[in-house]
Amino acid sequence: MSYASASRATSEFRPKTAAETGRLSGRTLFLAIPGRRAFLWVVVFSIVINLLLLILPFYSIQVFDRVITSGSVETLIALTILTVVALGFSTCFEVLRNRLLGCFAVGFEQFLAPLVLKASITDPARRGEAGTHDMVRVRELRNTLASATVCTLIDAPFLPVFIAVLYLIHPWYGTIALVGALLLLLLAIASGRVARSEAAQATGAAIRAQRTLDGIVRHANLVRAMGWTHGAIREFVQLNDHALAPVVKANGRVALIASVARMIRIGLQVAAVGAGAWLVLQNEVLVGSMMASSIIISRTLAPMEHLVASLRMLNSARDAWDHIRGATAAALMDQRRTLLPTPLGALDVSSVTFRNQNAKRPALTGVSFRCPAASVVVIIGPTGAGKSTLLRLIAALDKPSMGTIRLDGASLDNWDPDQLGRFVGYLPQDVELLGGTVAEAIAGFDERATDEDVVAAASQANAHDMILALPSGYETEIGRDGSKLSGGQRQRIGLARALFGKRKLILLDEPNSNLDPDGEEALCTAIRQAKARGTTLVIVTHRPRLFTVADFILFLRDGVAVAFGSPAEVLPQTMAGATPMRSPRPPANDKARPATIEGRL
Numbered sequence: 001m002s003y004a005s006a007s008r009a010t011s012e013f014r015p016k017t018a019a020e021t022g023r024l025s026g027r028t029l030f031l032a033i034p035g036r037r038a039f040l041w042v043v044v045f046s047i048v049i050n051l052l053l054l055i056l057p058f059y060s061i062q063v064f065d066r067v068i069t070s071g072s073v074e075t076l077i078a079l080t081i082l083t084v085v086a087l088g089f090s091t092c093f094e095v096l097r098n099r100l101l102g103c104f105a106v107g108f109e110q111f112l113a114p115l116v117l118k119a120s121i122t123d124p125a126r127r128g129e130a131g132t133h134d135m136v137r138v139r140e141l142r143n144t145l146a147s148a149t150v151c152t153l154i155d156a157p158f159l160p161v162f163i164a165v166l167y168l169i170h171p172w173y174g175t176i177a178l179v180g181a182l183l184l185l186l187l188a189i190a191s192g193r194v195a196r197s198e199a200a201q202a203t204g205a206a207i208r209a210q211r212t213l214d215g216i217v218r219h220a221n222l223v224r225a226m227g228w229t230h231g232a233i234r235e236f237v238q239l240n241d242h243a244l245a246p247v248v249k250a251n252g253r254v255a256l257i258a259s260v261a262r263m264i265r266i267g268l269q270v271a272a273v274g275a276g277a278w279l280v281l282q283n284e285v286l287v288g289s290m291m292a293s294s295i296i297i298s299r300t301l302a303p304m305e306h307l308v309a310s311l312r313m314l315n316s317a318r319d320a321w322d323h324i325r326g327a328t329a330a331a332l333m334d335q336r337r338t339l340l341p342t343p344l345g346a347l348d349v350s351s352v353t354f355r356n357q358n359a360k361r362p363a364l365t366g367v368s369f370r371c372p373a374a375s376v377v378v379i380i381g382p383t384g385a386g387k388s389t390l391l392r393l394i395a396a397l398d399k400p401s402m403g404t405i406r407l408d409g410a411s412l413d414n415w416d417p418d419q420l421g422r423f424v425g426y427l428p429q430d431v432e433l434l435g436g437t438v439a440e441a442i443a444g445f446d447e448r449a450t451d452e453d454v455v456a457a458a459s460q461a462n463a464h465d466m467i468l469a470l471p472s473g474y475e476t477e478i479g480r481d482g483s484k485l486s487g488g489q490r491q492r493i494g495l496a497r498a499l500f501g502k503r504k505l506i507l508l509d510e511p512n513s514n515l516d517p518d519g520e521e522a523l524c525t526a527i528r529q530a531k532a533r534g535t536t537l538v539i540v541t542h543r544p545r546l547f548t549v550a551d552f553i554l555f556l557r558d559g560v561a562v563a564f565g566s567p568a569e570v571l572p573q574t575m576a577g578a579t580p581m582r583s584p585r586p587p588a589n590d591k592a593r594p595a596t597i598e599g600r601l
């Protein structure tokens with residue numbers, strides 16, 4: 001199923017309780033999976049397969065207790081044909097059941113993967129490695145769903161039926177099977193507990209080991225250049241050993257429990273044969289019933305033994321399922337928003353406060369400013385003042401803890417994220433180029449991008465000549481994160497990407513940090529041209545060159561808007577020291593501090 005159809009399926013689906021709790025019940029999420037019918041067929045086939053399994057004990061009873069005593073060859077042939085046909089059907093149903101389960105598992109991944117990806121893009125808490133882990137969990141769930149363990153679970157409700165049949169043949173058989181099933185159930189629970197405690201101990205250490213590994217691999221050049229190779233390997237090995245210790249311990253325990261389970265099963269089967277022989281000798285049952293009981297007991301205990309061995313996998317799948325339910329709830333409940341008219345670009349930031357997760361103090365406190373369409377706002381302030389944070393909030397990457405940001409009067413929450421994205425160009429501080437060719441890096445995932453658009457954006461960013469000078473021009477592979485480009489080249493291509501399309505609001509975070517004076521001049525020209533096309537620009541900078549293109553300057557300090565106005569008004573204040581601006585929600589205990597532009601920028 002495509003992402004579009006998954007989104008359509010999810011947008012038609014509106015769970016009630018989830019909206020209140022922010023979590024989805026397993027049943028609710030299951031009902032949203034398009035391939036759930038396949039799963040229902042799996043259950044139907046399981047019923048038939050389990051009923052057909054009773055044909056073999058029935059055959060034994062008939063052959064040993066009736067045919068042999070009556071000597072009827074015709075009956076033997078008829079019974080044999082019937083049994084072979086039934087077992088043939090059973091095998092066909094089993095093949096079909098496995099294929100359907102495989103289809104359901106694939107449908108499950110096809111349904112959940114786009115939701116998890118959406119959550120890892122739209123939910124700030126799930127961005128980065130959290131999103132990658134969620135995707136690994138989805139694959140783990142898919143593998144578990146397609147495994148024989150799921151069939152064992154589906155078959156489990158037939159256990160009482162088999163035990164009841166055994167009781168009907170003779171109470172001893174029923175009791176042996178019941179005791180065996182209970183013992184194996186206890187072992188399954190013990191195995192589950194061992195797995196759970198292992199998971200609790202191992203997870204934190206495993207995450208640390210994985211993070212270290214990711215860091216080393218990603219920054220291999222740095223590790224090599226700084227002479228950290230041996231140190232890095234030692235650190236990883238230590239963390240990995242720490243992560244593996246509980247796994248090794250738990251493996252030993254689980255293996256022991258599995259061996260005990262196997263011993264119990266074999267012992268009970270021996271007991272069933274022995275008891276059967278005794279009952280035959282006592283004339284309480286016939287040989288055919290003894291054979292039939294032995295077959296049914298084996299059929300009853302084998303899945304239980306399998307359960308003991310696979311409970312660890314099931315526990316892990318259940319944890320993954322719980323996690324995925326939480327992670328995808330918002331993405332699944334995300335309602336389609338009404339598309340708004342193309343904005344002009346008027347920006348209104350009103351009393352915005354933002355606190356990063358686990359941060360002691362807000363990164364921004366009560367920041368307010370507004371600017372008309374087609375204006376240039378330059379944000380300045382010392383390191384850690386909250387400039388990039390404010391830009392991220394305007395780009396709708398994070399939501400303000402308090403306050404509102406409006407584009408053309410509509411709060412960013414009211415914009416459809418994809419529609420808003422088409423009007424907003426964003427160049428982050430770390431340029432973050434997607435891999436591929438230069439042209440792909442500029443156009444991103446825009447399906448309607450044409451070559452003319454790409455070249456136009458590159459020309460506007462004054463990057464066209466620079467790109468043509470690259471080995472394969474626009475087709476030059478830029479490497480992962482643009483690693484084959486210089487810092488200045490990355491920045492210019494990032495600027496071209498921000499200018500690409502019909503942007504109405506362009507957000508640039510230190511766009512000139514890697515540019516030489518000529519590059520800065522070209523950037524100023526690009527900004528003026530964008531403004532002339534009616535685009536609003538908000539630019540964070542530490543370098544005064546961009547003050548010349550500013551209509552407004554916002555001076556931030558310690559997350560507070562100290563001054564906002566024209567450069568002529570604000571720059572003298574930053575030189576002379578400024579008190580925080582009056583805002584609708586003034587920050588408590590904020591004192592004016594002396595400041596100089598050199599000291600702050």
Ligand SMILES: Nc1ncnc2c1ncn2[C@@H]1O[C@H](COP(=O)(O)OP(=O)(O)OP(=O)(O)O)[C@@H](O)[C@H]1O
Nearest residue numbers: 356357359363381382383384385386387388389390
């Ligand atoms: N992901 C994060 N988690 C926690 N705190 C963060 C995070 N990102 C930024 N901060 C904190 O928020 C505050 C503002 O950071 P921000 O990056 O907005 O500053 P800035 O003004 O852009 O600084 P610079 O000029 O150095 O880029 C800082 O104290 C920073 O430590």
